[in-house]
Amino acid sequence: MAGSLLPVAEARRLIVDDLAPVPAETITLADALGRVLRADATAQVFHPPADVSAMDGYAVRCDDIPQVPRTLRVVGESAAGHPWRKTLGAGEAVRIFTGAYVPAGADTIVIQENASAGDGSVTINEKPQHGRHIRTKGKDFKNGDVLLKAPRRLNARDIGLLAAMNIPRVSVARRPVVGVLSTGDEIVLPGEPIGDGQIVSANGPGLCAFVASHGGEALNLGVVKDDPKALLRIAEQVRHIDLLVTSGGVSVGDHDVVKGALSSAGFKATFHKIAMRPGKPLLYGRLHDLPILGLPGNPVSAMVCAILFLGPALARLQGLPGAAPTTISARLGTALGANDSRTDHLRAALSHDGGVPVATPFPLQDSNMLANFARADVLIVREPFAPTADAGASVSVIPLN
Ligand code: AMP
Ligand code: MG
Numbered sequence: 001m002a003g004s005l006l007p008v009a010e011a012r013r014l015i016v017d018d019l020a021p022v023p024a025e026t027i028t029l030a031d032a033l034g035r036v037l038r039a040d041a042t043a044q045v046f047h048p049p050a051d052v053s054a055m056d057g058y059a060v061r062c063d064d065i066p067q068v069p070r071t072l073r074v075v076g077e078s079a080a081g082h083p084w085r086k087t088l089g090a091g092e093a094v095r096i097f098t099g100a101y102v103p104a105g106a107d108t109i110v111i112q113e114n115a116s117a118g119d120g121s122v123t124i125n126e127k128p129q130h131g132r133h134i135r136t137k138g139k140d141f142k143n144g145d146v147l148l149k150a151p152r153r154l155n156a157r158d159i160g161l162l163a164a165m166n167i168p169r170v171s172v173a174r175r176p177v178v179g180v181l182s183t184g185d186e187i188v189l190p191g192e193p194i195g196d197g198q199i200v201s202a203n204g205p206g207l208c209a210f211v212a213s214h215g216g217e218a219l220n221l222g223v224v225k226d227d228p229k230a231l232l233r234i235a236e237q238v239r240h241i242d243l244l245v246t247s248g249g250v251s252v253g254d255h256d257v258v259k260g261a262l263s264s265a266g267f268k269a270t271f272h273k274i275a276m277r278p279g280k281p282l283l284y285g286r287l288h289d290l291p292i293l294g295l296p297g298n299p300v301s302a303m304v305c306a307i308l309f310l311g312p313a314l315a316r317l318q319g320l321p322g323a324a325p326t327t328i329s330a331r332l333g334t335a336l337g338a339n340d341s342r343t344d345h346l347r348a349a350l351s352h353d354g355g356v357p358v359a360t361p362f363p364l365q366d367s368n369m370l371a372n373f374a375r376a377d378v379l380i381v382r383e384p385f386a387p388t389a390d391a392g393a394s395v396s397v398i399p400l401n
Pocket of ligand 1: 182183184186187199200201202203204247248249250251253256296297298299
């Protein structure tokens with residue numbers, strides 16, 4: 001496979017199929033945001049736990065009020081957390097508040113706007129409907145209901161639901177440990193002295209952040225020179241992590257040492273080149289048990305490849321399917337020429353024209369231009385050999401934020 005240009009979807013499938021989910025661990029809800037649920041979550045309580053009032057007003061028996069106005073005796077009060085524990089009799093009402101248990105015998109809530117309070121009594125001014133404003137026990141969910149299925153990445157709504165289900169701890173995928181290593185004689189870390197011919201590393205910090213934002217634990221391995229021995233030493237040191245991501249040195253220049261160095265130690269490449277732009281050189285394979293993803297050095301290429309391949313790889317490691325990034329459709333803001341044989345990913349701004357999303361590609365698309373990447377809202381995806389497209393034509397875009 002190495003040598004030929006692989007389609008993007010095929011490359012992603014090869015990576016995802018090669019990776020197995022990491023083991024699960026049990027954590028508290030406070031730590032669960034963004035983690036991937038690995039066991040179905042079953043409700044431990046009813047919600048609501050009993051019939052409760054949805055409004056402030058009076059709990060009554062509907063049959064007591066065949067016509068209005070009707071005056072009832074107020075025999076007690078039920079507030080949230082303070083139920084009235086007796087049974088409502090004929091001609092009686094209980095003052096009730098939102099969230100309070102509906103007393104036995106009552107079958108309807110009359111909202112306070114439809115009643116006038118008297119001295120120990122209440123006059124109902126509107127004919128009530130049976131069952132109105134009562135949230136019945138278990139109407140939202142019942143004890144034993146399976147409400148969240150694994151695998152699923154937990155969001156804030158899920159955390160709230162799990163809490164309401166009375167589940168304080170959940171089984172989630174352990175955070176996959178992903179080593180991030182920048183390669184290149186010219187690379188220095190931000191804040192270090194910048195020598196002659198050197199440039200500051202964007203990839204290390206950016207990729208570590210990418211890993212963290214996709215549920216992984218980034219192991220920052222810093223920078224290694226274009227030196228096969230040094231590279232292999234590091235790969236050897238991290239042989240037990242879940243994935244090693246490198247940047248730079250995967251092209252075919254004299255100083256692109258990554259593939260050669262790894263191969264000399266037994267690395268088996270699954271593929272080495274992808275039919276895409278930015279980022280044609282992309283290496284994936286295994287050094288013994290260690291999966292390695294070799295990203296191109298140009299920082300936009302590295303990050304676009306992270307979006308297309310590292311994101312799905314991290315998802316897979318956490319037990320998710322590892323699908324392609326979500327796309328939405330938009331109208332083109334400016335015309336585009338025909339595409340060549342590589343899938344193109346164009347940085348673009350997203351605006352709205354009467355509610356319709358419009359993606360306007362930036363005129364400059366050089367793969368080292370990070371500032372316009374940060375300004376971009378979407379990547380326009382153009383399939384290989386896509387014909388000329390006029391402004392207004394429909395295109396697929398990957399939202400970046
Ligand atoms: P390479 O893939 O090693 O040939 O690198 C391609 C281009 O990306 C070169 O201009 C490198 O200087 C640049 N580059 C490589 N690594 C990084 C990095 N970590 N941060 C920013 N730019 C990089
Ligand atoms: Mg290099």
